[in-house]
Amino acid sequence: MGNKKQSWEYIDFSWMKKTYPEIEEIFKDQVDSDPEELLFLAGKCGYQPNPYFDESYYVQRYDDVRNAINKGEFVSGFDHYRKIGYKDRDPHWLFCEEYYLKRYSDVARALVNETVFSNGYDHYIQYGDQEFRSGSWFFDPLEYLKSLADGDVKQPFYNYIQNPKRDFDNLYFDRNWYAKTYPEIFPRLKSGKWHSLLHQYLTETDCKKYSPSRFFSEKFYVESNPDLVEPIKSGRFFNGYQHFLLYGIQERRRPHPDIDLERFYHEPYIQKLLFNGRIPNVFVGWCQFDGKGPEVDEILEHTEVETKFAFEKKSTSLAINAARSKLDFSFQHPDISVVVVLHNNFDMTLNALTALRASYRHEIQLIIADSGSDDETCHIEHYVHGATILRFEGNVAFIRACNAAVQQVHAPYVLFLNNDTEILLGSIEAAINRFHRDPEVGVIGGKLIRTNGLLQEAGAIIYRDGSVAGYMRGASPDAPEANFVRRVDFCSGAALFTRTELFRKIGGFDEDYIPAYYEETDYCVNVWKLGYDVIYDPSITAIHYEYGSSSAKNGTGYINRNRLIFNSKHSDFLSKKIVKSKQNNNLARSVRKQDSKRILFIEDRIPLKSYGSGFSRSHDIITTMSHMGHEVTVFPVFKPVVSANRLYNAFPDSVEIIWDRDINGLESFFSLRAGLYDTIWICRTQNVRRLVPIIEKISHLMPLAEIVADTEAVSAVREEQYDCLLGIPEDQRLPLAERLRSEFECLLIATKIVAVNDYDASLLKKNGFTNVSVLGHVQIPKPTPKPWDERFDFLFVGAIHDCNSPNYDSVLWLTTVLWPELENVLPENSRLVIAGHLGPGISFSALPQRARIIYLGEVDDLSTLYNDARFFIAPTRYAAGIPYKLYESAAYGLPIIASNILADQTGWNNVKDMLSFEINNAKDLLDLVGKSYGDRTKWSDIRSNAMNKIMINYNENLYSIVIEKILLRST
Numbered sequence: 014m015g016n017k018k019q020s021w022e023y024i025d026f027s028w029m030k031k032t033y034p035e036i037e038e039i040f041k042d043q044v045d046s047d048p049e050e051l052l053f054l055a056g057k058c059g060y061q062p063n064p065y066f067d068e069s070y071y072v073q074r075y076d077d078v079r080n081a082i083n084k085g086e087f088v089s090g091f092d093h094y095r096k097i098g099y100k101d102r103d104p105h106w107l108f109c110e111e112y113y114l115k116r117y118s119d120v121a122r123a124l125v126n127e128t129v130f131s132n133g134y135d136h137y138i139q140y141g142d143q144e145f146r147s148g149s150w151f152f153d154p155l156e157y158l159k160s161l162a163d164g165d166v167k168q169p170f171y172n173y174i175q176n177p178k179r180d181f182d183n184l185y186f187d188r189n190w191y192a193k194t195y196p197e198i199f200p201r202l203k204s205g206k207w208h209s210l211l212h213q214y215l216t217e218t219d220c221k222k223y224s225p226s227r228f229f230s231e232k233f234y235v236e237s238n239p240d241l242v243e244p245i246k247s248g249r250f251f252n253g254y255q256h257f258l259l260y261g262i263q264e265r266r267r268p269h270p271d272i273d274l275e276r277f278y279h280e281p282y283i284q285k286l287l288f289n290g291r292i293p294n295v296f297v298g299w300c301q302f303d304g305k306g307p308e309v310d311e312i313l314e315h316t317e318v319e320t321k322f323a324f325e326k327k328s329t330s331l332a333i334n335a336a337r338s339k340l341d342f343s344f345q346h347p348d349i350s351v352v353v354v355l356h357n358n359f360d361m362t363l364n365a366l367t368a369l370r371a372s373y374r375h376e377i378q379l380i381i382a383d384s385g386s387d388d389e390t391c392h393i394e395h396y397v398h399g400a401t402i403l404r405f406e407g408n409v410a411f412i413r414a415c416n417a418a419v420q421q422v423h424a425p426y427v428l429f430l431n432n433d434t435e436i437l438l439g440s441i442e443a444a445i446n447r448f449h450r451d452p453e454v455g456v457i458g459g460k461l462i463r464t465n466g467l468l469q470e471a472g473a474i475i476y477r478d479g480s481v482a483g484y485m486r487g488a489s490p491d492a493p494e495a496n497f498v499r500r501v502d503f504c505s506g507a508a509l510f511t512r513t514e515l516f517r518k519i520g521g522f523d524e525d526y527i528p529a530y531y532e533e534t535d536y537c538v539n540v541w542k543l544g545y546d547v548i549y550d551p552s553i554t555a556i557h558y559e560y561g562s563s564s565a566k567n568g569t570g571y572i573n574r575n576r577l578i579f580n581s582k583h584s585d586f587l588s589k590k591i592v593k594s595k596q597n598n599n600l601a602r603s604v605r606k607q608d609s610k611r612i613l614f615i616e617d618r619i620p621l622k623s624y625g626s627g628f629s630r631s632h633d634i635i636t637t638m639s640h641m642g643h644e645v646t647v648f649p650v651f652k653p654v655v656s657a658n659r660l661y662n663a664f665p666d667s668v669e670i671i672w673d674r675d676i677n678g679l680e681s682f683f684s685l686r687a688g689l690y691d692t693i694w695i696c697r698t699q700n701v702r703r704l705v706p707i708i709e710k711i712s713h714l715m716p717l718a719e720i721v722a723d724t725e726a727v728s729a730v731r732e733e734q735y736d737c738l739l740g741i742p743e744d745q746r747l748p749l750a751e752r753l754r755s756e757f758e759c760l761l762i763a764t765k766i767v768a769v770n771d772y773d774a775s776l777l778k779k780n781g782f783t784n785v786s787v788l789g790h791v792q793i794p795k796p797t798p799k800p801w802d803e804r805f806d807f808l809f810v811g812a813i814h815d816c817n818s819p820n821y822d823s824v825l826w827l828t829t830v831l832w833p834e835l836e837n838v839l840p841e842n843s844r845l846v847i848a849g850h851l852g853p854g855i856s857f858s859a860l861p862q863r864a865r866i867i868y869l870g871e872v873d874d875l876s877t878l879y880n881d882a883r884f885f886i887a888p889t890r891y892a893a894g895i896p897y898k899l900y901e902s903a904a905y906g907l908p909i910i911a912s913n914i915l916a917d918q919t920g921w922n923n924v925k926d927m928l929s930f931e932i933n934n935a936k937d938l939l940d941l942v943g944k945s946y947g948d949r950t951k952w953s954d955i956r957s958n959a960m961n962k963i964m965i966n967y968n969e970n971l972y973s974i975v976i977e978k979i980l981l982r983s984t
Contacts, residue, residue, distance in 0.1 A: 021104055021134055022095055024051050025063040033060055049088070056082060056089025064174050065138055066091050070106045070216050071098070075248050078102075099132045106215040107174065108134055108148040111259055114858065117146060118870070125857050125868040142170045150185040150258050151211060157181050177208040184297050185258065186211055187226035195223060215251075225254055228300050229268040238266060262296045263853055272299060279652065280306030281489070281673065288656040310489050313465045320464040324558050328364035335363045335396045340370045343399030347378035348445055350424040350513070354382045354414040355432050359389040361558065362432040366397060369430065373441040380421050382414035410528035411506075416521040422513050429533075431507045433558040434461075443552040444510040455545025456511045456537055458504020459553025462490050469557055471495035472549030473534075474601045475502040476593035479580040481534060484602045490554075496661065497669040499644065500604040501549045502590075503537030508555040511536075515545065523582075531575035538583050547604070552666070599686045603644060610691040610980055611644045613718075615679075615700060619649050619660050619670055623850045623871055625812025625820070627725045629897040630769070631696050632663070633791045634723075637972050639665040643980075646690075650676045650700055654853075680707050687714040692980060694721045695763075698728065702759040709762075721979065722763035723788070726894025727773045729753045731819065734891035734914065738822075738933075753780055767979060769894045770918060786979045789895055791972035792963045796906030796956075797880035801949050805843045807835075808882035808907065810875060810898045814852040819892045821855070827888050828861045831935055836865060838943050846882065848872045879905035883946065887911040890932045895919065899927070900967060903959035908952055910941065926958045 029051070030036050039054070055062050059069045071090035072079050078093045087093040094104055103109050113133040114121040120136050123129065130136040137148045145154040154169035160181040166172045173179065180188055188210045192199075198213055207213040214223055224231045234253040235241055241256055250256045257268055265274040277283060278295045283306045292298040298306075313320075351369060355362055369377070379400040383390055385408040394402055401421050405414065415429055426448055430436060444457045461469040461483075468490055470483025483505070485495045519539045522532040537547045580587060591601045605611070618624065620631035638645050645668050652675040653660060660670050674682065693708075693715065695701050701722045708720065729752035736746045757780050760766055766785045768774035774785045809827060811820035824847060832845050847857070848869040857868040872878065879885075885902035889912050896915050903909065909927040916929035923929045928945060930937040945951055 020138055021063065021065040021099075022131070023063060024048055026051065028063055029060060033058075036060075052088040052092050055091055056087075062089075062091045064171065065105065065134075066094065067105045071102070071104060073216065073218055074106075074251065075102060077248065099134070104134055105174070106212065107152050107170070107177075108137065109150070109255075109259075110134060112150060113137060113141070113146075113148050114856075115259070117141070121856070121858065122868070122870065125862060128864075137170070142168045145169065151183055151215065153183065156183065177212060180209055180211070183211070184293075184300065185225060186214065190227050191223075191225065221252065226300070227269075228272060228296070229254055229257065230270065233270050234261070234266070234268055257296075260854075262294045265295065268296065272304060274299060277304060277306060282306050282309045284673070285491075288658075310467060310487070313467050314487060317463060317465040320466070321558060324364075324464045324556075325360065328360040331367045332360040332363035332396075335367065339396060339398045340366055341398050342370065342377055342379040344376040344378050344423075347376040347424040349373075349426045349428055349441060349510075350378040350380060350422040351428045351430055352380045352382065352415055352418040352422075353430050353432055354384055354411050354418070355386055355390050355393070356384045356408050357386045357388045357390055358432060359386075359393075362390060362393070363396060365430065365432045365434055365436075368435040368437070372436045372438050377441075378423050380418045382418045384408045384410065384414045408528075412522040412524055412527050412529060412532050416524070419513070419516055419521060425513055427511055427513050427516060429506055429509045429511075431557070433560075434507045435556040436508055437554045437556070440508075440553040440555065443550060447548065447550060448510075448512065451546075453544075453546050454548050455515050455540040455543070456504065456509065456547040457550055457553060458501070458509055458547070459549070459555060460490060460495060460551045461505055461507055461555055461557045464556065464558055466490070468492075468495060469507075469559060470505055471551065472499065472501035472602065473503050473505060474598065475534065475538070475587070475590055476597075476601065477587050477590040478593055479576050479583075479587055480593055482593075482598070484598065491657065493657075493669060493671045493673060494599075494602075496551045496657075498548060498550050498667045499602070500546050500606065501602070502541075502604060503534045503547055504549060505557075506533035507557045508553070509533055510553070511540070512545075515540065515543070519543070525578050526575045528571065530571040531579045535579055535582065538586050541604075542586070550666075596685075596687065599689050605644070606642050609642045609644060611689055612638060612646070612692045612694055612980075613686075613690045614638075614645055614647045614694045614696070615650065615704065616647065616696045617650050617700060619647055619653050619672060620696075621655070621660070621663050623812070623873075624814075625850055625897065626814060626818070627697070627769075627894060627897075628812075629901075630725070630790055633972070634694075634788070634976065635668060636665055637791065637969065637976055639667050640969075641973055641977065645669065646671060648674070648679065648682065650703060676703060676707075679704070680711060683707075683711040683714050688717075690715060690718050692719045692721060694723060696723045697725045698722070698756055698759065701763065705759050705762050719765060719980075720763045721765045721767060722760045723767040724760070724769070724773060724777070726769055726892075727753070727756065727776055728893055729756045730773075730776075731891050731893035738890050757782070765979060771920070772918070773894065786975070788972075788975050788979065790897055790900045790967055791969055792900050792904040792967045793969065794904050794906075794960055794963050795876070796904075796960060797876060799880045801883070801952055804881060804883040805840065806878075806882040807843065807845050807884050807886045807910075808878055808902075809845065809847045809886055810849050810878070810902070811887070812850040812852075813855050814850075815854065818852075819889050820849065822891070823887065823889050824860065826890065827886070828863075828866060831888060831938060832863070832866060833861075834935055834939055835942055836863075838939060839946060841865075843883075843946075845886075846878055848875065848878060875901075876905065879907050882907055883952070884942075885909045885911075887915055888930075888932070888938070889915050892918065900963065903927075904963050904967075906956050906960055908955040908959065910938070910945070921959070921962065925955070926962060927955060 054060060055068055061068050068090050071094060078090055081087050081093060082089065094102060110133045120133055124133065137146065147153055148170060152170065157169050157173060158166060160179065191210050202213060214225060217223060221231055231253050234257060241253055244250050245252060257266065265278055267273065274295050277299050283295065283298050286292045286298060287295065292301065353365065379397065381393060381400050382403045383393065384405050403418060419427060426445060440459060447454055447457055458472065460471050463469045468485050468488050471485040474482045474484055485492060488495060519536065523535050526532040526535060540547055591597045614635055616631050618628065620628035622629045622632045635645055635647060647668060648671045653672050657672045660672055664670060695704055729749060732752060733749050753776060757777065760782065766777055766782050767788050768777055768785055769789055771787055774787050777785045809824065811823065813821045813824065844865045844867055846867045846869065850871045885907045887896060887899060887909065892914055895918050899909055899911060899915060899919060911927060911929055912932045913929045914932060916923055916927060921927050928941055930941050
């Protein structure tokens with residue numbers, strides 16, 4: 014149990030005597046105090062047995078405890094808590110067991126998988142308090158420490174409960190508002206009934222009368238959520254506010270008639286604060302901003318003058334630093350050459366060079382072309398070491414200086430960098446890697462961000478009249494549209510990467526455009542004409558002080574003149590471009606590859622593989638489409654609840670992920686992208702049903718787009734199996750044929766239907782759908798190396814999104830019925846390991862806790878678990894589609910034991926490719942495991958056969974062929 018002197022379970026007689034002096038008189042003749050007598054005394058007098066357990070609060074909080082004490086079943090509240098209450102009750106008014114375990118998943122996992130701590134409170138007392146963890150919404154240890162004069166407090170909670178009269182600021186309880194709103198409390202507060210306003214609020218039995226702040230109405234919340242009446246009455250929740258803090262915030266229920274958390278949650282700035290952890294939840298965000306999220310982009314758009322001044326100040330500071338310590342650009346075999354053309358503007362130049370040196374740790378050849386400077390730039394060699402410096406007596410202009418500088422280039426790639434541009438970390442490495450990977454890439458440009466933090470461009474567009482536009486100008490740099498790789502018309506010369514040989518072959522920048530403007534546009538068009546690609550890559554990022562080397566006013570004249578030159582040279586190219594129009598920006602933003610398609614992929618959520626439940630398959634489809642060269646946009650029906658960074662990390666960089674919108678914005682999304690998509694791929698039948706009214710309204714915007722309805726899994730089959738499992742008589746069940754007709758009716762809007770297996774396809778065909786394709790799963794064989802005799806575990810992997818999911822039923826049946834029996838026939842070192850994504854309302858805490866069951870939840874890398882296991886076990890009792898995890902297990906070389914339902918879905922041979930048992934037949938499973946667990950030859954044969962099936966039937970090449978056939982226009 015850990016250190017007894019730091020635990021809630023012991024009776025601290027010394028502390029009791031100090032706290033309750035009358036005890037000294039009662040026990041004055043006893044040498045040793047009787048624990049049972051102390052318990053009895055504590056129960057009768059409401060004494061606390063130690064500082065960590067509040068007897069009065071506990072007995073008042075739980076009616077059933079009070080009744081049990083009155084019946085003589087327990088001596089005191091503490092007696093009840095020690096025996097059974099510790100499992101699910103709160104022992105102190107300033108600690109919530111459920112809050113602690115939800116907030117600190119490491120503690121929850123430790124409780125499930127270890128026996129060191131009896132509950133979360135035990136961990137909190139022994140370790141959490143010293144680690145400055147919080148045990149309640151109402152106690153932030155760091156805020157509490159700020160209120161103390163003594164800065165040497167090691168255990169904030171313990172310190173506070175020794176002196177609970179101290180008031181301190183709290184996010185969830187507004188003591189100033191509370192005092193003004195409920196002045197009637199003060200007489201009883203002064204009498205000593207409560208320690209503080211917070212103590213009164215958290216212990217007042219007539220809690221419905223009180224609200225904690227102006228942002229939450231207890232009366233409104235309970236009345237508008239009738240599902241809370243019974244849980245509050247039964248004691249499950251102390252009041253409506255406790256439910257709101259535990260669940261209501263996450264569900265974005267209204268805490269007050271004037272507060273709409275759902276709307277506020279979707280404010281872009283609030284989303285950013287949430288994902289970056291700067292606010293703990295949307296309710297705190299509302300309280301801090303009073304419900305008014307700032308329009309950040311609009312504010313920034315009007316601050317560019319100020320931010321340019323700030324940029325200049327920073328540049329001045331860096332120039333001073335460089336005066337004391339030279340920037341080192343010495344080289345022997347540089348990876349890249351960087352050309353910087355200068356004409357005065359010394360401070361900004363030093364800022365650009367400082368950023369350049371910091372952005373790449375390997376060798377850079379720096380070539381400085383000084384075009385007639387007469388400021389400190391004349392002495393630039395005093396500030397940089399190892400640079401090649403070219404001097405021109407007069408201002409020979411950017412184009413001519415670049416062409417001259419390239420004659421000095423030693424590296425295979427060259428970066429043309431403006432001296433008003435600050436290249437950011439990782440950009441150069443990203444460009445070099447892309448050149449290495451793809452020999453067809455001739456030019457790479459990146460995301461240019463103005464000094465005010467908004468986009469200058471995310472790639473650039475050339476229209477039919479020769480005019481140009483920076484795509485997404487003025488938008489936020491984190492906008493989905495700006496964060497995927499694509500082929501573009503051209504990229505700005507402020508930070509332009511190209512192959513040295515290609516630049517020389519083309520003849521450099523055309524000097525007809527001297528002094529500047531359109532030279533990079535012309536160069537990129539020439540690159541396209543030679544058969545190379547021009548790529549926009551958002552991982553290349555730079556801050557650009559627009560017009561730092563020339564004024565916008567002067568630039569306009571050059572632009573107008575050079576546009577005419579450009580048009581005369583590239584009329585053939587321009588004739589194929591789109592007419593200039595704001596509505597055409599999305600159509601013009603990328604250069605389509607021959608035979609590629611633009612695909613809008615719509616799913617419940619942005620499909621991370623860890624979500625399971627068909628999302629793994631959707632992820633593989635999107636990834637395969639992208640690798641095939643198609644342009645894929647992923648749009649979620651429900652807005653993501655994870656950071657956009659995690660989503661970008663999970664997909665190829667050429668996939669556009671619309672993470673900031675949901676189905677409510679789909680109609681306007683279609684309007685902005687009229688005519689863009691060749692294929693609209695809708696995953697899951699329920700989503701097709703949701704989208705039917707939207708598609709009917711916008712079909713004129715996508716008249717030629719094919720609509721692919723990917724059923725993913727036929728849910729009617731799963732529903733029928735579930736009803737059978739529940740024992741519902743056949744005459745009381747909806748007939749399967751009727752269920753299927755109802756489920757399939759919405760699919761009439763589609764031009765093509767996709768099923769996940771042959772069985773589902775046959776059901777669709779029987780219901781009159783002819784254009785049905787089958788697309789299952791793809792897997793890459795990756796056999797784990799550990800030999801048979803070093804593997805002992807059984808592994809279950811599956812996502813559990815809610816308590817009604819097939820995987821939850823599987824885990825419940827496995828841990829309560831099957832595993833206790835299996836333990837009797839397996840060696841002692843064999844464990845059951847359970848892993849997989851858990852939905853927000855799911856916890857393993859309610860499942861059996863046994864020494865040989867390990868609950869892990871979501872695991873990023875499953876390879877170690879597959880390597881340690883001898884068998885994968887999947888006792889699914891109702892399901893639809895095809896179980897992705899079975900194929901993944903086979904790909905890892907782990908033989909499968911599964912229910913006959915899953916075996917039938919795979920179509921694999923029982924005994925040869927996998928092992929199966931009858932559902933609800935524990936004896937069948939026991940016999941199967943008893944015969945197979947110790948049979949090394951059978952294990953090896955099944956492993957080998959399943960791996961062969963993966964290699965032959967589920968490989969990437971075959972998957973691509975099937976997808977390509979589906980995408981073909983012929984029906």
